[in-house]
Amino acid sequence: MPDHTHYRSPLETRNASAEMLTIWSPQRKFSTWRRLWLALAEGEKQLGLRITDEQIAQLREHLDDIDFQKADEYERRFRHDVMAHIHTYGDAAPAAREIIHLGATSQFVNCNTELMLLRDSLQLVSAKLAAVVIQLGNFALLYRDLPTLAFTHFQPAQPTTVGKRAAMWAQELILCRERLEHTRSTLKMRSIKGATGTQASFLDLFHGDAEKVYALEKFICDRFGFDSTYPATGQTYPRVVDAMVLSDLACTAAALHKLCSDLRLLAHRKEIEEPFEKDQVGSSAMPYKRNPMRCERATGLCRFVMNLAGNAYDTAATQWLERTLDDSANRRLSLPESFLALDGALDICGNVTLGLVVYEKTITRNLLAELPFMASENLMMKAVQLGRDRQQVHEAIRRHARDAAQRVKNDGADNDLLDRLRSEPLLEGVDIDAETDPKQFIGLAPQQVERFHKQYIQPLIQKYPDYAARVPKLRV
Known part of the structure; x- marks a missing residue:
């Protein structure tokens, strides 16, 4: 029977995998x-x-x-x-x-063992990160053509595609994985x-x-x-090595944090959601709630990893002369817990990215609510090509856009800008429906995703065939 009278770290009981704990x-x-x-x-x-x-x-x-x-x-x-x-x-x-x-000396066993544990842990993290990248890359390819509203400053911006956004997430993780692989390949023995x-x-x-x-x-x-x-050491291997390792883990955690934060924002818009099991409870008070609890857990773990990196910087900076023992107690916590927490976050992200739920009709509806404003310049240019005065067309569209926006904001009504523009004499002869097709606004996003998948994802699938469809098991 487990002893419930002593503290056990949640990293062990809730988050880290058996492989990393071992x-x-x-x-x-x-x-x-x-x-x-x-x-x-x-x-x-x-x-x-x-x-x-x-x-x-x-x-x-x-x-x-x-x-x-x-x-x-x-x-x-x-x-x-x-x-x-x-x-x-x-x-x-x-x-x-x-x-x-x-x-x-004691550091014969301590340092050399720790370097081996770092090497093995980096290998496991790199493989799990590859799995998340593969899943995001395949998701990106599947939805490379689905237009969606993009955001800058968290305000509506020129459309992108669902797949292109996923490729952006994967790109950051690929850069982090390259750093991890480099750091692992340059580890030496004391x-x-x-x-x-x-x-x-x-x-x-x-x-x-x-x-x-x-x-x-x-x-x-x-x-x-x-x-x-390492040819020139004091009593230990250079503690700046730990700083480099934990820095790379923190960078990876930051990229995972962004992925999960974005998914939480998209869940709020009811466009994309993490998996939600049949018997899962979202809130003890509000039965209807469907909270993004997996992504929330992952962001919490990632923040923990990001903040642990500072311990390694402090340790590297304060190793007096050939060595001082104040590194020991700190490293017994900061080294394993950085890996255990990131390992847990990676398993959560792997579980989420393999089971993402996409609501295409909601994505399209949200896009169309904003698209008329974004199409105004294209419509103006078409009218000019038909011989209309550019300044007059600009003023007409500006007036209609203002009135439509006020109707949306003040009355809570749908955006009727396109209907207003269809009745505008200065736009007679302009095919408004064709000019407001969402796919007219996504540029090379689908082709970018295809090139990205071929260049980065397919080689990873070949390197990690068993990880391509890996479903991490979460305890909670």
Whole structure:
């Protein structure tokens, strides 16, 4: 039975996926520590240090069977988590106790493990982001020809299409994904740098043989899939790396926030809605309500991610000289929670974008309510081509537009501007219906979407075939 007397983070209970929770779990963290200690011992043995096969075998036998209770007891005694786990591992592998962590500092396990967790988390986020982009891209292609009212300053503007707007959302997410991929591809390992980054302890172990130190460093890198190390570090890898990672996550969160905010605005206009399940309740007080709760949750999570980035900036800025420990408590929160929250937001957005509901007739009705005003210039130009005086036509249309707008605003009536213009003598002979066809006002929007889909979406579908129709499972 779950214990309901202790706080549990909503990131765990409501939002983050099992995959992301596993990456940042204690089991993954401390079993990675043990794999690092095993690799260190194997490399040192290979390079001539007195380490036996029995010691290596015992270390290998106990990579995952961690006694967390014993580790907690040791930490309360030592006030040092790395020493606690060294002793816990030594109890499980007594023959190897004396060579565990040989030559290393705490950041050998901490930094190298965190870099691997960042790498794995970025990979998961990038794949989920690709899924959202694919879904938006396919949606954009489906609705590339459907005209809709565009907005600038949140005021009616020249029409676009439903598909073009979705392509805009996808474009921002593609830019964010490119940044994430770049950051992931440039991560390096700290490997074996020692207490202040000079590798002095390892140079001493190998009796001044620098080539063996470099060989051990490369051995560790190769074992864990890194091409290289940060060549000049203090006690930790450069904390500006964390700032770059969290900045990229924050940028992604900002783009997702815009997507969900736009969908909330469109839901208000009754044009597009997120999925709404048969038994879902919108409000405990108002039974008729159909709130965009998924998009609201996603925007809340995104704001959290955006604000966590500042922690990484502060940490990078305040690492005195070779290192200060005030980074530790903050990073234990800001690194995992940034990924857990963004992971939850991505799953929500994936669920939403795969099930968007489009109300085409409402979209057209809303557009036609504003289109007559936007068509006025086109109508004026057609009348001039028929030999009418431009200034006279301009004044006539201005007067009709003013009167129609007053009728809409003061009387709550429909926009009758087109009917007024049809009876205007100066516009006789102008095909008003043809000149007010919504598709006359969308420019190259459909073609832009087609080119966008071919250039960006189709390659992603080929790269992530299993994600193209992925339906994220939401707990709430």
